[in-house]
Every structure is written in structure tokens, then in C-alpha cells.
Amino acid sequence: MKYVIGVDIGGTFIKAGVVSEKGDILAISQIPTKSEREFCDVMSDIANLCLRITESAGVNFSEICAIGADMPGFVNSESGVVVSGCNLGWKKQNVAEELFRLTKKPTYVLNDGKAAIYGEYKFGKYKFRSAALITLGTGVGGGIIQDGKLSPAMSNELGHTVIKANGKKCNCGRKGCLETYASATALINSAKKAAKRYPNSELLKSDIDGKSVFAAYKNGDFAAKKVVDAYIEYLAEGVANILFSLMPELVLIGGGVSLAGDALFEPLKKAVDSKVCGVALPEFEIKPTTLGNHAGLCGAAAFALDNLGGVQNNE
């Protein structure tokens, strides 16, 4: 059995896990990112974390074939360089080289949305050749696999495609990005506004988060229904855009909002169907991700293992 370490570097936490070639996680642990520190200090912490979890997993470090790391931003998987690390604040840092220097393990890096879809591709519940992933969290992330291959793009920034020209201002500088309408942040902001407008709404009973908005929606709360209906309508535009552009057989939806389950997926499917019914699109499915929070970590591990064999974006 081959073992790889997957490292998921987020803005707040860094998670690392020992992953078998079958996708089983033998041990997992996390540390705070504290990305305001020097880059080499973060890398040093990651190297130590890798040693610790290998011990926890009961595996000898010599048995670890490789390290795969994923992170937000534009990541050049060929050179190992994080060109632009978004909220990590990294610019042109060679993560692969630095982790190799510290651990002597061949290290491979890729964008977190790409890692998540690669994890689903290798170890998830659904078998597919072509799929797109949209993650609905603080922002909206993306990943694309076509004909068994990861998109060669440094990142698939599906959240920063404009669905409403001259719409809401986005952090990226554009106006009307999918992210400004379909992120968890956007949902919560809309709900807060609606709560002010409708003071009898159930939305005001608790702190407003994605979960509470969908709870109120399921209870038939008028204000929550307005918010969720509009949210789903915009999300459906984003999903339909991907279907028209690339015609994947599967669109996976992940991130916090996807935990709403049927309350999200049933109306979303209807909304998407109404947008594509005019044409004979190939069959497609819209499903929640199946690996939860570990998709990126597992995908990064699989990416490292597959590239180790000398094949890039391996099938």
C-alpha cells in the first residue's frame, strides 16, 4: 500500500492527513495558518505537522511517497509556485520546492477547487469523466475535470464569472460576479437585509447564518423564501453557464450552503432545468459533494501520487 500526505492550506487552518492510495485517511490533524507570518515559518510548521501525523498514523516516514498540497489562489502545478495566494497573501512562493527542502519528499501543489474535484473524481461516490465543482462558502470556488483530466488552468475561478453585468461590486474588481450572489456570504447578507425589512420574520430569532436561513425557508418563512428563491435563481444561472460552456455530465455543489440538502438541491434543479429546457443538452446531474471537508486534502494527496508516476493531471 502506498501512502501520501495531503495538506489543505486554508486562510484560517492548515489540515494535513496521511492518505492511502485507496483514499483512506489514516490520521488527520490541523494547525492555525497565521498567514501573516513569514512564508518559511508557515512551511516549517507544515513540515512538522507532516512528521507528527505520520507518527499518529503508525506509518514510518520513509513509507510516505510524496506530499500533495492545495491552497486558494493561482497555483502553477508544473513549477510548484503559488503565483497569487488570495487571502494567504502569498505572491510567487514556491511551496513545492520549500516543502521538498524541509521533508525530502517530492511535493506537488494545486489550487484548492481543483484539488476538491480531483478528490471527488478519485475517491468520491460518483463515477464521472467530465464534471464541474462549485463550492459555496465565504466565496465561490470552482474546479473542472474534462474527459478524466483536470483543467490545466492555475485555477478555475467560476465564482468570478459575471452573471449580471454592472451588478454587485466584487472584491476582485468586477461587478456582478457569481460570488456576489451565490456565496454563503451573499446569502447571509441578503438575509440580514430581509430581516430588517420584515421584522416578523423567523430570520431574527437567531444569529443569521446559512443554516438558519435554510431552516427558516423550510418552515415557510416569507422573508427567508424571498431570500432563498433569489439566491437559487442566481446560482442556477452559474450552473447553467457551466452546462452550456462545457456540458459536463455532473455538477457537484460543495461548501457550507450545500449542507442544506434537498431544500437547496430540489429547487436548484428545477431552476436549472427551466434555463436549459430550450435546448437538447446532454444529460446531466446536480449533486452535493461526497467527501465533505476532506475532498481537497484527499485530492491533493491523489494528485501527488498520480504525478509521481510521471503523468501530469493523470487519469
Added chain:
Amino acid sequence: MKYVIGVDIGGTFIKAGVVSEKGDILAISQIPTKSEREFCDVMSDIANLCLRITESAGVNFSEICAIGADMPGFVNSESGVVVSGCNLGWKKQNVAEELFRLTKKPTYVLNDGKAAIYGEYKFGKYKFRSAALITLGTGVGGGIIQDGKLSPAMSNELGHTVIKANGKKCNCGRKGCLETYASATALINSAKKAAKRYPNSELLKSDIDGKSVFAAYKNGDFAAKKVVDAYIEYLAEGVANILFSLMPELVLIGGGVSLAGDALFEPLKKAVDSKVCGVALPEFEIKPTTLGNHAGLCGAAAFALDNLGGVQNNE
């Protein structure tokens, strides 16, 4: 030297050409499509056209390795079936099988936007690994190549991605598709409206078409400037969306409107730059297509030749 016949099936005309493996067109001819006829009558005409142009090219029909045909709509290149042929009105017609039956030549089919970018990839002026093509004609077509491979989608309907939710109604049933703002048809419709509003405009001096709108724009006509500025702004949203999603190194713009040259490309580049300047996108270029009207025909021929070798979506 190997020879292939490329057949470009359009709503109005069918063009066929004998193409060498180097991309040279030895002979070319066209016939009216008259797609309202029975499917087998159209196919029979195409088979006869193939024989005639082979003779014109001074090539023996036995020297023709294969036939490659492209057409609008959703085309399953694996089965040879045109699932939905848009303005051809075809539904589930096996073009590959029928042309093989009539000519005894192995026949391969693909969507016209995909054929056009494949032609540019194999025989065009620019060398690239990843690119997207947008054609600005009656509608807006698309094609995507990533890492040297054609998108496996039956079609890349970039024209039917929504850039303005709840915007102008599109023939496809959606509202706010790129096509409703960035096609030649959209440009001409805007110019006609502007001409009514500004009766002193140069736009009224001749019949309004893409060429006359850009001619007036170059002359500094106020109404034409308003029309073209808005047109370019929307087109730039579409181009930027592709850059964020797939980060191709090259975006090719084809179709009638692309003939406007610098008057289109200079402001378009500026508009796209202003939309992507907030992030450190990889370098990209925006260029006019280089094979003109023959890109599809040449691409279909190359696609047939490359698949003949047993490799699909060959590099």
C-alpha cells in the same frame, strides 16, 4: 502527402474542400444547404460534392483518407450523430454513418465552433496549448482547446452563457445570454435603435450592418460610438468570464464583426484588462482568427485525419 475532405455544413451553404495534411486547400466549392429537404437528400448532395471537388483538385478519390464534417449544434463526435442541429433542424441524424455509406470513406463529425478552433490550432498563425474561440456572427459560437485537446463537450455554447441575469430574451429561452449582446445581430439591432434616436447620425447614410457601424464609429459618429462602446463592454464580460474560468493563453475572436480589426480589438483589450486587473491572471492575448471562413473546413479535415490514427481529440 495525405488528403482529407473537409465539409462545412452551414444553415445556408455547404462548403467542401480537399485539404492536405499540411492544411493546404487544393480545391473548394459550395452548394446551397436547403436544409428543409430530407436529410438523406442533403447527404447525397454532399457525397456528390466530395467527388466533384476531388476531381477539381486533381486527386484520385482513392487517395482521400477520410472526410471530416462540421456543423452547428450538438454533435457527438464519438457516435457521429448530430443530436441537435440548430438551424439545420436535424435531430439525432447520424451524419458520419450516412456519409460513410455513400462515400465509403471513414467520416468524422464535430460542432462548427470546435472545428474552427481545431483548424486554428493545427494550421493557424498562433501556436498555443490552451485557447478559446468566440465567433461573432448571426449568433455567438464558441470552441475550447485545453492542453492541446478539444473540449469533449458536444458543443461549447459560449454564446448562451448569461452575462446579464434577467437581461434580453434569447432564442435559447434564457435571458441575458452573451449572444443577445455580442452577436453581429445584436450590434446591428442596437445601431438601428440608435439611428432612430439620433437622426443626424452617419448610421443612417447606408444600410446598417456590422461594417457600416464600425465605419461610423471610426469616423467619430456619436451614435455609433455609444453603440460600439456598449457592445465592447458586454463582449469584454464574456471574454473575461472565459479567462477566469479556464485561463487560456489565447482568446481568438472570429466571425464577421472581428473583421473590424483594431477598431474592435484595441478597445476590447482595454475593456478586458479593466475587468481582470484586480487579479494576477496568467498572461493572455486576444487576437483575431487567422484562417477566416475556412477555419471550420480545415479543422474538420484535421480532426478526421487525427482521429483516423486511432487517437481521439488528438494533439
